[in-house]
Amino acid sequence: MVDPTEPVVQADPAVIAGLDYWRELPIKQQPEWSDPEAVAAASAEIAGLPPLVFAGEIDILRDRLARAARGESFLLQGGDCAETFAGATAEQIRNRVKTILQMAVVLTYGASMPIVKMGRMAGQFAKPRSSDFETRGDVTLPAYRGDIVNGYDFTPESRQADPKRLVQGYHTAASTLNLIRAFTQGGFADLRQVHSWNKGFAQNPANQRYEGLAKEIDRAVRFMEAAGADFDELKRVEFYTSHEGLLMDYERPMTRIDSRNGTPVNTSAHFLWVGERTRDLDGAHIDYFSRIRNPIGIKLGPTTDVATMERLIDKLDPEREPGRLTFITRMGAGRIRDALPPLLEAIRKMEATPLWVTDPMHGNGITTPTGYKTRRFDDVVDEVRGFFEAHRAAGTHPGGIHVELTGDDVTECLGGSEMIDEATLATKYESLCDPRLNHMQSLELAFLVAEELSAR
Ligand code: PEP
Ligand code: CO
Numbered sequence: 001m002v003d004p005t006e007p008v009v010q011a012d013p014a015v016i017a018g019l020d021y022w023r024e025l026p027i028k029q030q031p032e033w034s035d036p037e038a039v040a041a042a043s044a045e046i047a048g049l050p051p052l053v054f055a056g057e058i059d060i061l062r063d064r065l066a067r068a069a070r071g072e073s074f075l076l077q078g079g080d081c082a083e084t085f086a087g088a089t090a091e092q093i094r095n096r097v098k099t100i101l102q103m104a105v106v107l108t109y110g111a112s113m114p115i116v117k118m119g120r121m122a123g124q125f126a127k128p129r130s131s132d133f134e135t136r137g138d139v140t141l142p143a144y145r146g147d148i149v150n151g152y153d154f155t156p157e158s159r160q161a162d163p164k165r166l167v168q169g170y171h172t173a174a175s176t177l178n179l180i181r182a183f184t185q186g187g188f189a190d191l192r193q194v195h196s197w198n199k200g201f202a203q204n205p206a207n208q209r210y211e212g213l214a215k216e217i218d219r220a221v222r223f224m225e226a227a228g229a230d231f232d233e234l235k236r237v238e239f240y241t242s243h244e245g246l247l248m249d250y251e252r253p254m255t256r257i258d259s260r261n262g263t264p265v266n267t268s269a270h271f272l273w274v275g276e277r278t279r280d281l282d283g284a285h286i287d288y289f290s291r292i293r294n295p296i297g298i299k300l301g302p303t304t305d306v307a308t309m310e311r312l313i314d315k316l317d318p319e320r321e322p323g324r325l326t327f328i329t330r331m332g333a334g335r336i337r338d339a340l341p342p343l344l345e346a347i348r349k350m351e352a353t354p355l356w357v358t359d360p361m362h363g364n365g366i367t368t369p370t371g372y373k374t375r376r377f378d379d380v381v382d383e384v385r386g387f388f389e390a391h392r393a394a395g396t397h398p399g400g401i402h403v404e405l406t407g408d409d410v411t412e413c414l415g416g417s418e419m420i421d422e423a424t425l426a427t428k429y430e431s432l433c434d435p436r437l438n439h440m441q442s443l444e445l446a447f448l449v450a451e452e453l454s455a456r
Contacts (some may be wrong), residue, residue, distance in 0.1 A: 027284035047253035051267030066323030075400025079120030081434035095407025110450025245272035273297030332363030336386035344394035377415035
């Protein structure tokens with residue numbers, strides 16, 4: 001067994017220089033640190049800490065995503081908009097993992113295909129903002145950029161970017177990942193536990209429907225066991241981590257050289273994506289991401305044109321390697337049926353086979369008259385339907401779904417069969433950033449996607 005932390009191949013100085021080339025380029029959405037020396041010290045400390053994920057795991061994920069791009073499996077990616085340090089509790093992590101496992105079971109059963117499970121977890125701490133400042137009354141302070149940068153409290157001290165948070169981000173990611181690994185490898189994710197993942201959640205129509213499905217799965221598993229099948233594979237699940245690769249003072253020191261072949265790998269997560277606001281073709285983020293080996297995602301909003309998409313492919317996936325590049329479309333329910341088809345038509349004429357994933361959240365934000373950022377569940381559903389329709393018409397593969405969700409009973413998105421309305425939003429609105437689907441809305445969405453998948 002090769003020890004993945006043992007250097008075998010020495011880093012090529014030209015490769016290292018390339019990894020720092022982003023520093024020469026225009027960069028967006030980075031904090032104003034007031035003490036550059038403290039930032040350098042924090043980055044150096046992180047660079048000396050162990051990798052959170054291994055290159056070998058990343059290679060397996062690339063293979064899994066290549067299969068999804070070919071239409072042989074489907075990616076389920078979900079979690080908070082912004083994880084918080086205070087929210088990294090056993091209970092909240094468990095509820096999110098359980099919700100993703102439940103959704104995955106619904107999808108596997110409905111679509112009869114493998115589901116790649118991935119959390120927006122263990123590192124989703126940095127946020128791009130539409131404005132650098134926030135004003136309340138006559139006070140203006142720096143915007144909240146996520147717990148890895150500054151605090152949410154609206155005071156000058158808390159909003160000051162604090163480099164100690166970079167190191168705290170690493171440790172919080174490590175303890176979150178440790179729990180995820182324990183849950184998914186230690187028996188909790190065993191398919192024979194399919195009923196227990198539903199325990200502890202309030203009874204509602206979606207989890208009653210889930211109970212029915214769990215009974216069928218149970219019966220099938222018992223039958224197969226009685227027939228002598230070996231169920232070792234059902235005891236553990238592969239669960240991958242992901243976050244937006246935004247904050248370069250964290251991402252760069254988490255980048256290591258794969259001891260087997262000298263390639264750079266970002267070891268902060270298996271999969272990273274570049275957001276809609278930082279994917280400039282000639283900017284720092286795209287340059288850095290072109291140099292690491294992880295599978296990467298790029299968010300594509302409704303104004304993306306074919307030429308931009310082609311240049312992104314040339315830059316990020318010049319070898320056209322299956323599984324390398326994922327396009328996460330977030331067009332909005334009202335735009336997807338116009339904005340996605342031209343991209344799909346163009347891709348059919350190119351050699352590239354990116355994985356296409358729908359993010360039905362970020363194009364559907366609204367603000368209520370009472371000031372809550374929210375989304376309508378119906379718009380989320382409509383964008384998912386539009387995504388499947390566009391792929392069906394183009395003959396391309398709808399390969400996955402990317403959602404902001406929590407396992408908790410929050411009231412952040414409007415609608416769903418519990419009919420959360422504007423007055424209800426205030427009762428349990430906990431997100432510090434974008435509104436998330438609650439447990440029940442997440443399950444409802446999974447049933448809907450399962451229907452779309454089985455109708456392919
Ligand atoms: C996000 O995924 O939380 C996000 C900010 O997305 P986007 O870059 O698509 O706006
Ligand atoms: Co968000």
